């Protein structure tokens with residue numbers, strides 16, 4: 001029986017996927033796997049039995065990644081599991097920016113005592129008239145899990161979609177509709193689009209990418225949407241552009257003291273991934289990643305070890321070695337197997353920054369003395385006999 005410890009309430013949709021070989025435990029010291037959402041684990045001591053932590057969500061700043069890697073604990077996250085939830089809110093944001101639905105709703109609330117509201121509304125409504133999005137140009141910067149979905153849906157709604165992502169993954173490129181125009185210079189998006197939405201991670205290279213200089217290139221009356229990260233947008237430059245009308249509306253999922261006070265801002269309280277379905281999808285993905293690692297040693301969507309997939313083991317045994325990414329590791333590992341007359345039927349070695357992972361399928365059972373020798377190699381952090 002494998003024990004799983006949950007630091008937070010994890011959606012049952014995910015934990016129901018645990019098979020009869022698993023049990024949820026209250027004792028962290030006995031857990032082989034951990035499921036977590038937002039609990040801060042920086043001060044938590046992990047026992048020797050802990051092999052993996054799966055975060056049901058994308059951000060992992062609540063988990064000590066390097067300490068875990070040094071203790072041979074693989075940490076997973078669930079990228080893209082909430083992409084549909086965010087995409088749907090971005091589409092709502094586009095529509096809220098195009099038509100003054102928010103202003104109109106406020107007007108109705110303010111006039112709720114008016115017995116003649118059904119009539120007065122006909123005069124008042126012209127203050128809230130807007131535009132249709134069909135035929136307008138939408139620039140999508142960053143075509144990952146969320147950006148690609150936004151681009152496809154906007155194209156299906158009749159928008160002319162320009163997509164920019166110099167590092168696009170093969171999977172995202174395959175998923176992209178042929179109606180999305182591939183743009184090779186982000187300036188084209190700034191200069192030609194009526195609506196611009198950013199879906200990039202916050203990096204040194206993307207921090208403040210929407211600033212005075214880039215806004216200066218944009219069309220008058222442009223709409224900017226930010227459902228990615230607060231600091232991608234220079235708030236002072238955005239406030240100034242909203243004042244002059246250069247930017248008609250700024251839709252942000254990241255209210256802060258500056259942005260909530262801006263003219264013509266539509267601030268949403270970080271609701272992008274706040275759907276039941278997103279939580280379910282994250283929990284399901286986290287549980288599946290955990291089970292594949294515990295049962296097969298496969299690593300999918302780790303944030304501190306390299307990904308590695310050898311499917312299900314059909315050989316006599318499977319051994320995983322988690323080690324530092326230093327020279328002569330493979331030589332030492334295969335040397336120990338050779339000296340024990342053990343034949344390797346399949347093997348993968350992958351590295352990621354300071355850490356590496358070697359997964360070996362063997363034609364002989366993994367004997368204890370061989371495992372002890374592998375553990376004794378300098379730089380080996382953990383050895384697991386998976387089968």
Ligand SMILES: NC(=O)c1ccc[n+]([C@@H]2O[C@H](COP(=O)([O-])OP(=O)(O)OC[C@H]3O[C@@H](n4cnc5c(N)ncnc54)[C@H](O)[C@@H]3O)[C@@H](O)[C@H]2O)c1
Pocket residue numbers: 058079080082083086141142143144145146147164165166167168169172199200201202205206227228229253270271272273274
């Ligand atoms: N509002 C919310 O609730 C919410 C929820 C989930 C994610 N997010 C944020 O959305 C963003 C995107 O998430 P995702 O799941 O699509 O991530 P992702 O990793 O799948 O995609 C990010 C994409 O950005 C691209 N990129 C990186 N630098 C770029 C640059 N300079 N120019 C253009 N493209 C660049 C990458 O190549 C990648 O394709 C993240 O910042 C994430 O934090 C917000």
